[in-house]
Amino acid sequence: MAQPTPSEPRLFIAPDASGTATGTPGADDIYAAGPGETLIGNSGDDIFHIGTNTDAVIVETKPGISAVETWASTYTLPAGVDNLLALGDYSHVLEGNAGANFITASAGDDTLIGGTGDTLAGGAGQDVFVVEPTCTAGRAATSSGWSTPAGRASPRCRRT
Numbered sequence: 001m002a003q004p005t006p007s008e009p010r011l012f013i014a015p016d017a018s019g020t021a022t023g024t025p026g027a028d029d030i031y032a033a034g035p036g037e038t039l040i041g042n043s044g045d046d047i048f049h050i051g052t053n054t055d056a057v058i059v060e061t062k063p064g065i066s067a068v069e070t071w072a073s074t075y076t077l078p079a080g081v082d083n084l085l086a087l088g089d090y091s092h093v094l095e096g097n098a099g100a101n102f103i104t105a106s107a108g109d110d111t112l113i114g115g116t117g118d119t120l121a122g123g124a125g126q127d128v129f130v131v132e133p134t135c136t137a138g139r140a141a142t143s144s145g146w147s148t149p150a151g152r153a154s155p156r157c158r159r160t
Contacts (some may be wrong), residue, residue, distance in 0.1 A: 001115060001117060001130060002082070002083070002100040002101050002102040002118050003065055003066070003082070003100075003102065004007070004043070004083065005045055005047060005065045005066065005067040005082065005102075006015075006045050006064075006065060008045060009026050009027065010024065010026075010028050010044075010045075010046075010047065011023075011024055011026065011027070011028045011029070012028075012029050013028045013029065013030045013031065013032075013058040014031050014033060015032065015037045015038075015039075016071055019036065019037040019038060020037065020038045020039075020040065021037065021038070021039050021109050022042060023040060023044060023046050024042055024044065025042050025043050025044060026044045027044040027045040027046060027064070028041070028042070028044055028047075029046075029047050029049060030047070030049065031049045032048070032049065032050045032051060032053040033143055034155055035052065035053050035056075036053075036056070036057075037056050037057070038056070038057045038059065039056055039058050039059070039112050040059045040060075041058075041060040041061075041062075041066055042062070042065065043064060044064050044078070045065050045066065045142065046060070046063070046066045046133045047066070047068075047069060048066065048081065049069050050070050050075075051070070051071050052070070052071050053070045053072075054070070054072045054074075054075055058078045058080075058081060058158050059079065059080075060078075060080035060081050062075070062076070063080060063081070063082065065083070065123065066080075066081045066083050066085070067081065067082060067083035067102075068081055068089055070085070070086060070087065071086075071087045071088050073090065073091065073092055073093065074092070074093045074094075075092070075093075075094055076094075076095040076096075076097070077094075077095065077096050077097045077099050077101060077103075078146070078148040079097050079098065079099075080097075080099075081097070082099060082100070082102065083099060083101055083102040083103070083104070084096060084101060084102075084103045084104070085103075085104045085106075086105055086106035086108075086110055086123070087106055088107070088108065089108050089124075090108040091098035091109045091110060091111075092105070092106060092108060092110040092111070092134045093110070093111045093113070094106070094110060094112050095113040095114075096114045096115065097111065098115075098117050098126070099117075099132070100117035100118060101114060101117075101119070102118070102119045102121070103117045103118060103119070103120050104121045104123070105120075105122050105123035105125065106123045106124075107123050107124040107125055108123070108124070108125045108127075109125040109126045109127065110122075110123060110128070111128045111130065112127060112128070112130065113126070113130045114129070114131055114132070115122070115128070115131060115132045115133065115155045116131075116133065118131070123160045
């Protein structure tokens with residue numbers, strides 16, 4: 001079941017000169033300051049602040065309940081991260097991953113795409129909720145993996 005990331009004191013973690021930000025074992029706010037940076041959680045209830053840097057590499061191998069906050073208009077949650085939060089008063093398309101996610105809209109007219117076990121929370125705009133079923137045997141396969149009801153690739157539908 002999806003759970004919100006706990007509200008608790010966090011340390012501020014910025015990238016070093018190589019573009020890598022590594023969290024502590026506790027709860028951290030880990031920031032991407034530019035494109036292509038690597039953000040590494042370290043088992044706490046971390047929040048990854050990526051701004052519009054959707055190419056940030058997020059590594060979360062021993063997570064607590066982690067989240068990504070983004071200003072990007074389109075974002076798909078990477079594996080290992082639990083929750084996704086949009087920032088800004090414009091439209092977003094936010095998509096969860098194969099885990100149980102808590103996906104939160106912003107003040108714009110957002111589209112939230114989730115699946116079984118996800119919690120989708122609307123914001124101040126006129127939001128659209130898309131719930132995709134978990135993939136099962138017998139779904140049509142395409143050259144790129146399992147197809148979805150809308151015919152587009154989805155992180156929820158992967159061959160194993």
